[in-house]
Amino acid sequence: MRLSFRVNGKEVTADVPPGRRLLDLLREDLGLTGTKEGCGEGECGACTVIVDGRPRLSCLTAAIQVAGKDVLTIEGLAASGKLHPLQEALLATAGVQCGFCTPGLIMAAYALLQENPHPTEGEVREYLAGNLCRCTGYAQVVEAVLRAAERMR
Amino acid sequence: MPRPEIVRPRDLAEAVRLTAEGGQPLAGGTDLFVRLQKGGTRPEFLVYVGELPELRAIRGTEEGVEIGAAATHAAILASPAIARVPIMGLALRTIGSPAVRHMGTLGGNLANASPAGDGLIPLYLLDARVNLAGPSGERSLPVAEFVHGPGKTALRLGELIRSVTVAFPRDGAQAYFRKVGRRRALVIAVASLGALVWLEEGRIREARLALGSVAPTVLRPREVEEALVGRPLTVDALAEVRNGLSAAVEPISDLRASADYRRQVAGNLLLDLASRAAHSALCGQGG
Numbered sequence: 001m002r003l004s005f006r007v008n009g010k011e012v013t014a015d016v017p018p019g020r021r022l023l024d025l026l027r028e029d030l031g032l033t034g035t036k037e038g039c040g041e042g043e044c045g046a047c048t049v050i051v052d053g054r055p056r057l058s059c060l061t062a063a064i065q066v067a068g069k070d071v072l073t074i075e076g077l078a079a080s081g082k083l084h085p086l087q088e089a090l091l092a093t094a095g096v097q098c099g100f101c102t103p104g105l106i107m108a109a110y111a112l113l114q115e116n117p118h119p120t121e122g123e124v125r126e127y128l129a130g131n132l133c134r135c136t137g138y139a140q141v142v143e144a145v146l147r148a149a150e151r152m153r
Numbered sequence: 154m155p156r157p158e159i160v161r162p163r164d165l166a167e168a169v170r171l172t173a174e175g176g177q178p179l180a181g182g183t184d185l186f187v188r189l190q191k192g193g194t195r196p197e198f199l200v201y202v203g204e205l206p207e208l209r210a211i212r213g214t215e216e217g218v219e220i221g222a223a224a225t226h227a228a229i230l231a232s233p234a235i236a237r238v239p240i241m242g243l244a245l246r247t248i249g250s251p252a253v254r255h256m257g258t259l260g261g262n263l264a265n266a267s268p269a270g271d272g273l274i275p276l277y278l279l280d281a282r283v284n285l286a287g288p289s290g291e292r293s294l295p296v297a298e299f300v301h302g303p304g305k306t307a308l309r310l311g312e313l314i315r316s317v318t319v320a321f322p323r324d325g326a327q328a329y330f331r332k333v334g335r336r337r338a339l340v341i342a343v344a345s346l347g348a349l350v351w352l353e354e355g356r357i358r359e360a361r362l363a364l365g366s367v368a369p370t371v372l373r374p375r376e377v378e379e380a381l382v383g384r385p386l387t388v389d390a391l392a393e394v395r396n397g398l399s400a401a402v403e404p405i406s407d408l409r410a411s412a413d414y415r416r417q418v419a420g421n422l423l424l425d426l427a428s429r430a431a432h433s434a435l436c437g438q439g440g
Contacts, residue, residue, distance in 0.1 A: 045252065
């Protein structure tokens with residue numbers, strides 16, 4: 001199918017099978033390898049991207065499901081060359097170790113702050129519950145999201 | 154493995170025609186894509202119904218709410234139409250993660266017909282009706298008759314789920330939902346209990362219970378519901394009924410839990426219901 005959609009604000013047209021995973025479309029066809037594949041079955045959140053303002057798992061999304069839509073990936077957050085407050089806060093709290101879960105965590109946190117700009121710690125933990133980290137743990141990540149929320153006020 | 158071809162119908166009528174030609178409806182994909190990846194039965198092609206306005210609408214009426222099959226859990230949670238059915242919110246909030254709730258749909262929960270389907274429990278408690286559209290017209294049946302067993306439903310060839318109708322419960326219902334799993338988020342339940350309880354002068358006038366993951370389908374233990382009538386909603390009073398509930402469930406052992414454990418948790422959940430009631434922590438309980 002002829003697929004048209006926007007990625008990080010740019011119009012993209014691609015000739016892809018309608019069932020192609022959004023994850024593969026982003027990583028392999030468009031070279032946006034910031035989005036990661038963890039489990040490939042919706043359990044880990046590493047592939048989280050934002051579609052029309054809402055969080056989605058790109059490993060369980062087919063190309064046809066983003067036709068005409070706005071997709072935001074981790075690359076889009078720092079498109080201007082300046083890190084997003086969430087990214088800066090994660091660096092400051094050392095909330096990154098191997099980094100594989102980080103893009104998904106940041107995109108989920110981004111979705112949270114869009115929905116709820118002033119979350120409590122509990123709300124941050126609840127919202128990020130679908131994003132698994134197997135090395136750093138969550139304390140620094142939660143702190144980073146709270147700090148970013150503070151900075152974005 | 155490449156995914157089957159996906160077609161996008163213009164409207165519900167075309168979706169029905171394509172389904173009758175052998176297509177399988179696709180909405181959020183959170184269950185279907187995982188099943189296909191794991192080598193489940195491959196449909197000839199998929200019919201993407203996830204964005205058909207007819208299937209996404211959530212409509213409040215005088216008597217209840219009609220929820221389109223392709224309305225996402227997040228859309229339902231955000232809809233003012235469910236304000237009078239707090240049990241829906243309690244259950245849907247526990248599904249997956251925010252991303253999964255923005256993708257998955259109530260129609261998908263129904264089609265998947267998992268006994269662990271969190272979204273199905275309120276439908277059983279509210280005696281919801283499932284509205285189907287097919288080549289020979291529409292029909293509607295109670296949720297308990299729609300779900301036949303794990304992955305098995307009353308859907309006939311060419312039929313798809315159009316919507317679910319939920320009637321508002323009588324005033325005064327207190328709502329409870331709790332899912333027990335290996336961790337708190339993103340879990341498939343080991344056992345879950347949803348309940349609606351009406352009290353009159355401190356005693357149970359009516360109780361509806363629906364349990365998940367303890368039988369081939371979500372279970373309404375009618376004898377236990379009847380045994381609760383007339384009792385105060387206290388831990389001591391419900392303890393007498395707990396063994397009856399453990400006996401009413403028909404769980405299996407699997408990698409998540411043993412049958413005995415599930416039986417015990419089912420009984421314990423009844424006590425948790427009473428314990429929360431004692432702390433005025435049920436939804437709908439006046440302060």
